[in-house]
Amino acid sequence: MTPDESTPRRGRLTVYLGAAPGVGKTYAMLDEAHRRLSRGTDVVVGLVESHGRLATAAQLEGLEVLPRRVLVHRDSEFTELDVEAVLARSPQVVMVDELAHTNVPGSRHAKRWQDVHDLLDAGIDVVTTVNVQHLESLNDDVEAITGVKQRETVPDHVVRDADQIQLVDLPPEALRRRLAHGNVYRAEQIDASLTQYFRVGNLTALRELALLWLADRVDDALASYRRDHSISSPWPARERVVVAVTGGPEGDTLLRRGARIAQRAAGSELVAVHVLATDGLPSAPPARIAEQRRLVESLGGTFHTVVGEDVASGVVDFARGVNATMIVVGVSRRSRWREALRESNGTEIARLAGVIDVHLVTHERARSGRALPGRGSALSGPRRLGGWVAALVGPVLLTLVLSAMRDVVSLPTELMLFLALTVLVALIGGLWPAIVSAVIGFVLLNWFFTIPTGHLTIAEPENALALTVFVLVAAGVASVVDLAARRTAEAFRARAEASALAAASRSVLSGEDTAAALVARLRETFTLEAVALLARRGSSWDVLAADGNDPAVTPDGAQAVLVVDDDRVLALTGRVLPASDRRVLEAFASQLGVVLEHDRLRAQAEQARILGEADATRTALLAAVSHDLRTPLATIRASVDGLGLDLSESDRAVLVGTLADSTARLERLIDNLLDLSRLQTGSVRPVLRATSLEEVVPFAVEGYPLVVLDVPEDLPLVLTDPGLLERVLANLVSNAVRHAPAGRPVVVSAAVVGRGIVVRVVDDGPGIPDELKGHMFDAFQRLGDTTGNGLGLGLAVAEGLATAVGAEVAAEDTPGGGLTMLVTVPLAAS
Template structure:
């Protein structure tokens, strides 16, 4: 029996509700139906949107299944009915929906999976905030936690994912026109989840997530079709690092190449041989990794015996377009025998561009350290002893024993040479091979007792003996060396992995590094010295000078790591150098963080002091000058004033003194806020009590303001006097910028235990990138009259609101203008 083919899944992805996912999905359903495909509506949520409901048209709709839960009736998709109907395509809206308890599946995406397994293709919708991998990110951006999620793997496995896109401005206009939510929900939605900044961030998340899926699809296609050539969908620059000092130059050059194209990727790769850290400077690699990551790139390490091939395999696997290499440091003599990594890479690169970058060490020859010994000294000594004692013993046994042919004698001596190689390695085995050939010639090859050979075949046999003995000795020695190097590399990797884990988990990376170094090598103490100053240390009896240490390792610049407890082997010292390099980086980061933390309040205080002097000197002088002039006019005996003039001067004096009083009050309140000494008495108060008092305090201008606060609005928790001050400042600003005939509006709404009071104006507004600036003290953004206050109003209003446990945030008024939203906790409903 043939297996039923699985249905195809097409998902319409949106950045937010209201972008038109369901509408677009229904358009596709109609197109499929017109082409003769059997299409049914398994479940579509119109949410009362008339345009979406009209798109259902004459498509067949499978009736929903009613379910009772906790005394209420809910409807869900009737999965069994859809399976029994067996359409070609089922339209299933809201993929992330959680089914009513008692349903066969907990999630709707699991219902869709059953439809696909039954061979039914599905059209469905999902928003980016419901993707499992982005759920926490969206919550931080919007402040709203989404409880319904879909596994990313299920969405990525879809045959088609189509982004239904809409600009934030267009979506907000659609909402303002009532095309998404009911009228009573529009203000709250626009002021919270559907802020322009939120929508912009969600849109970018959706685009980036879809771009990653497209990149995955491209990678699978290239793999399935065995495509090795580079497809230049975007620039990817790979820089090859050897661990040498030229690495910094190469990284910066590669970054400049990548920076020429927007969105290009920078990847650094180090090809490690099978010799652990013997082929590279771990300290240099550690510094270069930090440099790459600070420039926005990524660091990779691969293992390969053929460095050019390993590098090209990595580049082709990453679909890289360019490779940056350092010019060969091999000398001229060495280049006669091998072309070098750069030339070989260029010859094999194909469509990948290769850049050879000159540096200071180019052509100067490599400085290699001595190869590590394959075996220990004890093993080598035992090998020499076996060669010097074993060969005479073998001669005695052959002379005293039965007579054997020359061939048998050669085989026995060959076995002895192999045994010496297994015990002591190459050099004892070479001595045994040479000595064995001499002994065979003297004692067992005719003419005996002479260093001459009578027959050509005996000469050939001895030559083969020497060649095989040397070859076997070399193989045994090489295998022993590789085994030791592999063990050393494994130990090095394990140590460095443990170091990385401890540093990532620790709150203080520097101390974690030093402590891990002490534990790894069983040291008494580890000290980090900057010049002659002890910066940090762990353990007992820290070293104050290099003379007190058993081991001294240079880290970076004047930084030195001092170890006390034992002398380290050369292989261990390389690991300590890696520790030291990371310690230097960690110290720099801690110092930068400390300096930034110390400088921030100083810079802020200096900025505030400068702004205060500039603003107060101006704003104190203006009302003082007006009041002084008015009082002088009243007191002057040379000026004859009638009652009207006298009233005008008195009014000017009173207005100027009121401005001074408000200025001083704001300054005192701001200083109390910053000192934490402002007295606050939070109680439950109704908006209908506070708003009229604030408008009365404003004066004649307050009577122009329109108020739309519902009668059933719950009370809010606030200090009535402070809330009144906040509203006076906000309404005063709104009146200042409102055009004639469009007075400010105050609205109130409640949702989720929060009461929001909105002060809405239709003035010129403020650019989004300056919204945070309006709350900085002594800022007057876009004032048409620069003689109206020191710019403390909004800063003080936000401070007072937050002191009462609320928030003050700006938003864009649909149609133009600025909306200030005061959000405070709701009290108990009356």
């Protein structure tokens, strides 16, 4: 079976997008239906809203219209798209009006666009309509323009992913004329519509929103086409101006010039790019780059930072990637003789740009001359100083030694010794001290050891060749030694960076590091004065985490700013960091973003857990209340009704007793519910004081005749809230009495144990299996109790109230069978 046969064909979606109501979307959709029908296509109308417009209703003639589904909601009948009927009919094409419509409750889906997706999945082509004000991303903009909040919206991706989008548009004046002629709304609605929603300004703004939104979609489609067909050369479909900024003072001039060029054509874009080169040259000050970023944003453009092997290739690659039509670059600040030695960035960009236009802008600092940035040495300062001392002093000392040994050594030996000295200087101080040492050695060898001595002339060609080879070999060896030193330093640095990033990644993935810990590690790793994590809050900034002395509280006060996400940045204060450090810093920023995302997800998970527990509590409460509260209420009502009858005194006494028992039971249930509510909302506020158990225990067991008290009178005072502790003991005693065998007493005793008093409530009932003891303090847990005399809240409330007063509740088995509840109350200070 071929892939086409095994995979069902998905239908094609065509959307008629209107700039405003009344532009003729539905009319155009039905006109499309007639054209397809004339070509032999099986077309049906699934749902069309004519809104009383005669021209639209006339378009339905000659088309097959499927019946709608009738739904009843709030005693009113509504009609909706009958998806099942369309699927059963299985046409090639179906017309479905108003894609953003919200379906009546009881429909197949909540939104009509979901119904459309079902039809597309079934292989049916769908033609539909939607107005720009119903696009979800534009909803706030439309409300700001028109003052009307659109309550029916459709996600942008639903329309953006359509196979074809047709814009249905009318000039504002033409639409207002159509409205005035009664072709859109009824006569009584015309005046209000013309003076409110359908003002010329509103219609113009909505029209622009529709055109811009559709232009973005077309731009995405063009980029996708170029990517799918491997087209790397730019297509100038839209004017897109890329301004190359280096962080120099001329950047402001370039950005303003680029903005003026972009403003010449409607829909043009201004894009600024700063290249972080990997050639080892120092980068621009981050504060200056931040200033130029703000300038670009104020001009309506976007700012991008990219990494490239060199500035010119990085700019051109970026321009090709964004399909730019022009690159704006400044005239080089180098002097002419330096530019003769090395091609300027502007010239190299023009050479590499190909079909992209390059606009070279002069400025006041052009040709002003500037020193070529030097490559930072991989050697420490003391080593470089030692190398220069060895380069200047070493050849002189070696010359003195060899002069004393003139009769012993020959010129080849002297050349080898001077070469060894040059290698030693290269090992100590690097390339340039070694070159100087080689030049000095060449002069000294020529003057003192090459015939004729005392002159800078060489008599023998062989000696001239030897000296020349000496200089070349010395320079080559020095270069190799210097390169090896640089590579070694880079390797150590790369290992340190990898180690730092690996440690950060491990801590982030394991969940050990918080944002504050990662900020502190960042400052320590890069030896910065201060690092602050800032979050945008309107026009101000909040400090989420900071480390170091005097951290910046706004991005403007920092020397470097790293973007973590759309709303958070890292503000760095201290030394100016080279471009190589920024790569690692950006990795740290990414890790910090992961930490913040983990924190957000953990917070959401915790909130979901709390909501889940609350929902489970509500569900259990409703289930329990519906039964357990109704039982005493029914008993009370029956007893009250019975008291109205002609009964004997004994029967009346029985009913009164039943009424009293049911009322007491209902009161206990309500008390437990209120206590549970107070515990869950955190509204329990205990007042702790020194209390005697004689004030608490007798009241807790009042009303239970089969309770034996064993509480000594000389017990010390406890620190508790008497009222809340009484509720704890009352719930435990009630639970024990309910489970104790008939006629068997419940024993309540108290004794000093350690630094507290333990109150024991002992019953001889069935007890609780060990596997259920872990859940005995959960709400609505009856643990095998089938008497129906409670909600299963007694132990949960007792444990919660005990915790509130600083006591502890535990359970253990009663010897011989049963359950013993232990309440440990702390002693009051003597």
